[in-house]
Amino acid sequence: MEKPRVVLGVAGGIAAYKACELLRRLTESGHDVTVVPTASALRFVGADTWSALSGHPVSTEVWEDVHEVPHVRIGKAADLVVVAPATADLLARASHGLADDLLTNTLLTARCPVVFAPAMHTEMWxxxxxxxxVAALRRRGAVVVEPAVGRLTGVDxxxxxxxxxGEIFEVCRAALARGAQSPDLARRHVVVSAGGTREPLDPVRFLGNRSSGRQGFALARTAVARxxxxxxxxxxxxMTDPAGADxxxxxxxxxxxxxxxxxxxxADAVVMAAAVADFRPAAYAQGKIKKRDGVEPEPLAxxxxxxxxxxxxxxRPAPGQVVVGFAAETDDVLANGRAKLRRKGCDLLVVNEVGAHKTFGxxxxxxxxxxxxxxxxxxxYGPKEALADTVWDLVVERLVTP
Known part of the structure; x- marks a missing residue:
């Protein structure tokens, strides 16, 4: 099978070195990657590095190899274009349709999914x-993931x-899987819960559950890609925070x-995939509960x-909001699920059978x-991302047209 063709655009920011890891993940997972850095990006990571990691020559100029018309060929042949990092300058040039270097020319000629992963100072964002x-790019169908919160350059x-x-890579995989389908959750705000709550007994113990959060993270990642x-x-x-999610x-x-x-x-939709404890201890012990020889512990209230x-x-504070729940059952799965759907009053309920060696983790x-x-x-039975996409398909059918 022909390898999916990915263009990795790299703009001139200090985070350009992190794109090397994204490039490695893409190439090692079977993608044919062409790196198109801006001239300023090469001040941070040299062309030799990009060529060695991708296996392809690297150029920033539309005037090189003009007989091949690279500024048209690269974009038209791509199955995905991802720009990481996307600086404020690059986002501005892309949103206004400027074509003053090979990367912006490539963006104008691309007819495939386009993903931007911004990186800049908070004030600029x-x-x-x-x-x-950013709003203009999203209106045109590009996926612009929200940047992460954390240490920037200097002390900021x-x-x-x-x-x-690694999380940008997951967004790229999801965007490639959707292909030419439009980002049907654009301009929508969705809320997803993931993981399992813990109810403390004392400073070292808690009541918890086996939920890993992987299904909730799959829902978040696929929603970002859409x-x-x-x-x-x-x-x-x-787990590491998914790219593009707050x-x-x-x-x-x-x-x-x-x-x-x-x-x-x-929010336009709320998907409660987290495993929430039904009960919590009636009292919290300020000190560790001690074991005493010959004395049985007090019953836990x-x-x-x-x-x-x-x-x-x-x-439902937002008009037309779609609410989705999850039901983890061990027996009479569908019967218990239908009863729970009626009791909860949500629009959709995802019902699955769980156990020590089923689903969790x-x-x-x-x-x-x-x-x-x-x-x-x-x-x-299949990847949790497939279930996530099915849930979002059903949510989209029920969303009110903005």
């Missing part, structure tokens, strides 16, 4: 000019850091409830946690998506 340029910290290259603005509420996963870290069910209700205020999914489905999943209108959509 938040400037109205940059925000307008804030939003503007290039997302982890153009959405994503808020991910993450509970105790230990991540809120929580620990307990009460913290997750507060974060979900806040994020849902302007529990109190019920609030039903977050039911509250979200009942309140695995890269694959199998489920049935139940709909409030009576529909049932089975999703065969």
């Amino acid at each position: 938040e400037h109205p000019a940059t925000r307008e340029n 910290t804030g939003k503007g850091r290039l997302p982890d290259p 153009g959405a603005r994503v808020t991910l509420i993450e509970a105790n996963t230990g 991540v809120v870290h929580v620990g307990t069910a009460l913290e997750l409830r507060d974060a979900a209700l806040k994020a849902a205020a302007d 529990l109190v019920r946690n609030p039903d977050i999914l039911a509250a979200l489905a009942a309140e 695995a890269a694959e999943n199998e489920a049935v998506v139940l709909a409030a209108d009576g529909g049932e959509t089975p999703v065969p």
Whole structure:
């Protein structure tokens, strides 16, 4: 089979060195990658490095090899163009259709999915000019992932850091899988919860569950690749934040409830994939609970946690909001799922069978998506990203046209 052809554009920012890791992941996973750096990018990483890692010669000029018309050929032949890092200057030139170097020419001729991974100082990212340029690119169908929050150059910290290259790679994979399909979640805000809550007993112990958060992360990544603005509420996963998602870290069910209700205020869709504890200890021991010889421990008193999914489905602060829940069942899977769908009042419920060696922590999943209108959509065993895309397909069908 012919290798997917990827153009990796690199703009002139200090984060250009991180694109080497993205290039390595792309080439090692079977993609044919052509690197197109800007002239300023070569001040950070030289052409020899890009050539050695990609196996292709590197050029920044439209005047080199003019008999091959590279500024047209490279873009037209690509299956995906990803620009990482995308500086404020590059975003401005791309949004205005300028073609003053090989990379911007390539962007104008590309008829494939285009992904921008911005990296710049916080003030530059938040400037109205940059925000307008990003909005213009998104309106035209490009995926512009939100930058990460963290250490920038010098002593500065804030939003503007290039997302982890491994996570940018996942966005690229999802965009390639969708091919020519339009980013149907563009200009939509979606909220996803992932992981499992932990309810503390004492300073060293907690009540928890086996949820790894992988399904929630797959939902977040695929939503980013489909153009959405994503808020991910993450509970105790230990995984790297997905590229392009605004991540809120929580620990307990009460913290997750507060974060979900806040994020849902302007969301078009809320997908509650996290495993939320039904109960929490009635009392928290300030010191470690000690074991005493010959003395049995006191029974553990529990109190019920609030039903977050039911509250979200009942309140729906944003008009036309679509609410999706998850039901992990061990027996009578569909019967229990249908009862839960009626009880919770959500639009869709993803029902799957779980156990010590099923679903939790695995890269694959199998489920049935139940709909409030009576529909049932089975999703065969396969990657969790496939289930995520099915969920978003069903959500898109139910979204109100903006």
